[in-house]
Amino acid sequence: MSNEQAKNPPGRPRSEKADQAILQTTLALLAEAGYAAISFEAVAARAGVGKTTIYRRYSSKEELVADALESVRQEISLPDTGHLWRDIELLIESASASTTNSFGRQLVALIVSTASTHPHFAQVYWNKYMQPRQQAFSVILERAKARQEIGADIDGALVFDLLSGIMLYALMFPPTTESWSAYVRRALELLLRGSGR
Amino acid sequence: MSNEQAKNPPGRPRSEKADQAILQTTLALLAEAGYAAISFEAVAARAGVGKTTIYRRYSSKEELVADALESVRQEISLPDTGHLWRDIELLIESASASTTNSFGRQLVALIVSTASTHPHFAQVYWNKYMQPRQQAFSVILERAKARQEIGADIDGALVFDLLSGIMLYALMFPPTTESWSAYVRRALELLLRGSGR
Amino acid sequence: MSNEQAKNPPGRPRSEKADQAILQTTLALLAEAGYAAISFEAVAARAGVGKTTIYRRYSSKEELVADALESVRQEISLPDTGHLWRDIELLIESASASTTNSFGRQLVALIVSTASTHPHFAQVYWNKYMQPRQQAFSVILERAKARQEIGADIDGALVFDLLSGIMLYALMFPPTTESWSAYVRRALELLLRGSGR
Amino acid sequence: MSNEQAKNPPGRPRSEKADQAILQTTLALLAEAGYAAISFEAVAARAGVGKTTIYRRYSSKEELVADALESVRQEISLPDTGHLWRDIELLIESASASTTNSFGRQLVALIVSTASTHPHFAQVYWNKYMQPRQQAFSVILERAKARQEIGADIDGALVFDLLSGIMLYALMFPPTTESWSAYVRRALELLLRGSGR
DNA sequence: TGTTAAACGAGACGGTACGTCCTGTCTTCTA
DNA sequence: TAGAAGACAGGACGTACCGTCTCGTTTAACA
Numbered sequence: 092m093s094n095e096q097a098k099n100p101p102g103r104p105r106s107e108k109a110d111q112a113i114l115q116t117t118l119a120l121l122a123e124a125g126y127a128a129i130s131f132e133a134v135a136a137r138a139g140v141g142k143t144t145i146y147r148r149y150s151s152k153e154e155l156v157a158d159a160l161e162s163v164r165q166e167i168s169l170p171d172t173g174h175l176w177r178d179i180e181l182l183i184e185s186a187s188a189s190t191t192n193s194f195g196r197q198l199v200a201l202i203v204s205t206a207s208t209h210p211h212f213a214q215v216y217w218n219k220y221m222q223p224r225q226q227a228f229s230v231i232l233e234r235a236k237a238r239q240e241i242g243a244d245i246d247g248a249l250v251f252d253l254l255s256g257i258m259l260y261a262l263m264f265p266p267t268t269e270s271w272s273a274y275v276r277r278a279l280e281l282l283l284r285g286s287g288r
Numbered sequence: 289m290s291n292e293q294a295k296n297p298p299g300r301p302r303s304e305k306a307d308q309a310i311l312q313t314t315l316a317l318l319a320e321a322g323y324a325a326i327s328f329e330a331v332a333a334r335a336g337v338g339k340t341t342i343y344r345r346y347s348s349k350e351e352l353v354a355d356a357l358e359s360v361r362q363e364i365s366l367p368d369t370g371h372l373w374r375d376i377e378l379l380i381e382s383a384s385a386s387t388t389n390s391f392g393r394q395l396v397a398l399i400v401s402t403a404s405t406h407p408h409f410a411q412v413y414w415n416k417y418m419q420p421r422q423q424a425f426s427v428i429l430e431r432a433k434a435r436q437e438i439g440a441d442i443d444g445a446l447v448f449d450l451l452s453g454i455m456l457y458a459l460m461f462p463p464t465t466e467s468w469s470a471y472v473r474r475a476l477e478l479l480l481r482g483s484g485r
Numbered sequence: 486m487s488n489e490q491a492k493n494p495p496g497r498p499r500s501e502k503a504d505q506a507i508l509q510t511t512l513a514l515l516a517e518a519g520y521a522a523i524s525f526e527a528v529a530a531r532a533g534v535g536k537t538t539i540y541r542r543y544s545s546k547e548e549l550v551a552d553a554l555e556s557v558r559q560e561i562s563l564p565d566t567g568h569l570w571r572d573i574e575l576l577i578e579s580a581s582a583s584t585t586n587s588f589g590r591q592l593v594a595l596i597v598s599t600a601s602t603h604p605h606f607a608q609v610y611w612n613k614y615m616q617p618r619q620q621a622f623s624v625i626l627e628r629a630k631a632r633q634e635i636g637a638d639i640d641g642a643l644v645f646d647l648l649s650g651i652m653l654y655a656l657m658f659p660p661t662t663e664s665w666s667a668y669v670r671r672a673l674e675l676l677l678r679g680s681g682r
Numbered sequence: 683m684s685n686e687q688a689k690n691p692p693g694r695p696r697s698e699k700a701d702q703a704i705l706q707t708t709l710a711l712l713a714e715a716g717y718a719a720i721s722f723e724a725v726a727a728r729a730g731v732g733k734t735t736i737y738r739r740y741s742s743k744e745e746l747v748a749d750a751l752e753s754v755r756q757e758i759s760l761p762d763t764g765h766l767w768r769d770i771e772l773l774i775e776s777a778s779a780s781t782t783n784s785f786g787r788q789l790v791a792l793i794v795s796t797a798s799t800h801p802h803f804a805q806v807y808w809n810k811y812m813q814p815r816q817q818a819f820s821v822i823l824e825r826a827k828a829r830q831e832i833g834a835d836i837d838g839a840l841v842f843d844l845l846s847g848i849m850l851y852a853l854m855f856p857p858t859t860e861s862w863s864a865y866v867r868r869a870l871e872l873l874l875r876g877s878g879r
Numbered sequence: 880t881g882t883t884a885a886a887c888g889a890g891a892c893g894g895t896a897c898g899t900c901c902t903g904t905c906t907t908c909t910a
Numbered sequence: 911t912a913g914a915a916g917a918c919a920g921g922a923c924g925t926a927c928c929g930t931c932t933c934g935t936t937t938a939a940c941a
Binding site: 521593596597599607611615640643644646649650651652653654656657671672675676 | 793795797799812840848850852853
């Protein structure tokens with residue numbers, strides 16, 4: 092077949108070094124000064140790269156940042172202590188840990204900021220960060236079902252979504268009468284109440 | 289008493305007309321072209337007002353928009369059909385209605401966009417838009433408790449928050465396998481399941 | 486007769502104190518920071534006076550400054566040593582003295598700056614500063630004529646004008662090969678050469 | 683040799699077209715509306731050029747105008763009729779001609795206005811406009827000396843300066859009892875009196 | 880081993896918006 | 911009715927980025 096093998100285009104190939112410099116600079120700026128501080132001009136200057144070189148790769152700030160995020164390695168640990176609550180506890184703790192550092196905070200803020208205006212952006216975040224966690228959560232609930240800690244009819248994904256939703260919500264409108272974590276725990280209890288734990 | 293009567297400050301008082309022109313122009317731009325299209329320059333030009341006049345009142349775009357939002361009249365209807373589900377249905381419908389028009393959409397997007405970077409912003413939105421609805425929701429649940437449709441121990445505010453949270457969440461990460469409303473309904477059912485409806 | 490006596494206008498009379506404050510502040514600013522630094526705003530602020538109060542008196546920056554200049558007391562000394570050259574020497578020295586201090590320098594610069602665009606301005610300067618000196622110079626030359634130091638047909642005013650002219654000229658285009666005063670002296674010699682000194 | 687050949691700097695070179703547009707617009711504004719009407723904003727708008735493009739070249743209005751003046755072509759005609767007075771007559775006439783048009787008037791006014799505050803400005807004017815005329819004048823006097831119309835000891839440059847000076851002076855303080863040209867002629871006669879014409 | 884064609888860094892281009900300053904006018908309260 | 915205080919519409923200032931463009935210079939695959 093003709094295009095089975097991607098033929099090398101003529102001319103000088105894209106510089107891998109420039110790729111790296113651009114992405115790393117983008118992530119660095121994101122962590123240090125936030126999304127608003129990212130501009131093609133700033134990235135180019137700091138990465139020691141021409142503006143054209145960036146425009147050739149990305150046609151908007153969002154594309155650039157999305158790609159930078161995609162390049163970050165993520166590892167999800169899947170706790171398995173044999174007890175539903177302890178597993179969940181560990182999961183939340185791990186999520187919390189990756190959100191409290193400077194980069195994580197900026198990242199969440201960024202997602203919230205641009206989810207509405209740049210859906211593609213949220214898509215990347217979903218695939219890369221949320222979905223794996225949703226699946227991990229589901230696995231944990233399946234194990235709990237097998238141990239008959241909770242009812243078999245409960246929808247793990249939905250519980251995860253509700254939990255994520257209220258975390259998001261609490262981020263925008265922080266609870267005033269109790270701590271953030273107490274609030275989330277209360278929500279979790281409500282969610283699992285009917286499930287005969 | 290000394291400061292019982294607020295004394296007029298010296299000098300020409302702020303122009304009420306300018307106040308109005310600024311706020312209305314801001315809201316108009318928000319509805320028409322979105323938050324990003326709002327600039328002091330644009331508002332000044334369209335409102336027929338000097339830039340200085342705006343800067344005298346607001347020191348940032350966010351302050352300006354926050355004040356504009358605060359100036360919008362909001363009315364919450366409190367349905368009372370005698371049936372929990374029908375009441376909730378009506379409430380959701382009304383919320384949905386005020387979100388589907390151009391201005392509402394821009395507004396929600398804006399809140400989500402800036403909640404993290406400008407907490408004050410979210411505060412205004414909470415006081416003006418969310419809290420009244422939370423209270424309305426609580427009233428409806430109280431009535432349902434009185435009719436023994438649901439258990440007396442359920443926390444209306446928390447349910448409202450969880451519901452709002454998942455709506456927000458679904459806005460950022462739209463469900464792929466089912467419709468938005470079906471998804472929300474499923475969540476609501478899960479929430480009220482343990483409550484002996 | 487009706488208007489023989491300037492009738493007091495109704496209402497509050499103009500404040501003498503404000504008059505003074507305005508003029509002095511104007512002169513101070515002129516000496517300190519130059520003509521360009523003078524603005525109605527700046528004068529008002531520093532004089533502790535409303536902008537309106539200044540606008541009521543002067544309709545342009547030039548009027549204001551012209552009036553301020555007019556308020557400065559000037560004294561011309563008329564040297565009479567019995568020798569033409571010594572008299573001229575003293576006159577030049579005195580003129581030079583009143584030009585070398587900060588205020589004098591600013592003043593001359595100002596006149597040069599605005600002579601073309603604001604003739605009225607130069608008029609004030611002429612009446613107040615130049616004419617008296619021209620007359621003093623003429624008197625000195627008349628005395629020299631009486632002593633037969635110079636010919637009777639020489640036009641003192643014209644010589645003064647030529648001398649002033651070249652001083653002005655030398656101010657704009659400073660001589661490069663000799664000192665300012667040597668240059669002026671050379672000119673003076675040329676001017677009086679034909680006059681049998 | 684190393685720097686014999688000026689190496690091209692990296693990056694896109696300055697646009698010659700923009701250079702021209704800026705200078706011509708500056709001269710046009712100067713001729714039409716005077717120095718005060720020149721603003722970076724106005725020049726940019728009318729020249730169809732970004733403000734930045736002008737700021738990249740000039741850091742002040744004065745620099746800009748100085749360069750614009752420097753770009754104007756000037757030709758000095760050197761009359762040679764064989765008679766001193768007729769030559770001078772022609773020279774003055776030519777100088778007068780180039781000063782009576784709109785541009786010339788603005789130009790002289792400008793020089794006078796800013797000579798004191800922006801010496802560099804006067805420098806350009808001197809090199810470009812005055813010096814050539816001073817030299818032409820000297821040549822004419824030299825010829826007159828050769829013809830023995832005037833004494834050999836007369837300093838042409840100084841006479842020129844005195845003449846220029848009184849013209850300048852008469853511009854600032856116009857003669858009240860006689861015409862401008864009669865006044866200048868009288869001065870010229872005084873200057874050349876001792877020279878046995 | 881050259882040729883060639885695209886990518887590269889650098890930086891200028893026409894623009895838009897920023898936030899500050901000043902202008903000349905106006906509107907209020909106080910004296 | 912003058913005065914101080916200060917708000918008003920307007921407009922220029924000088925700066926920062928935008929997204930596009932034009933340079934001279936690599937850099938590798940193809941001829």
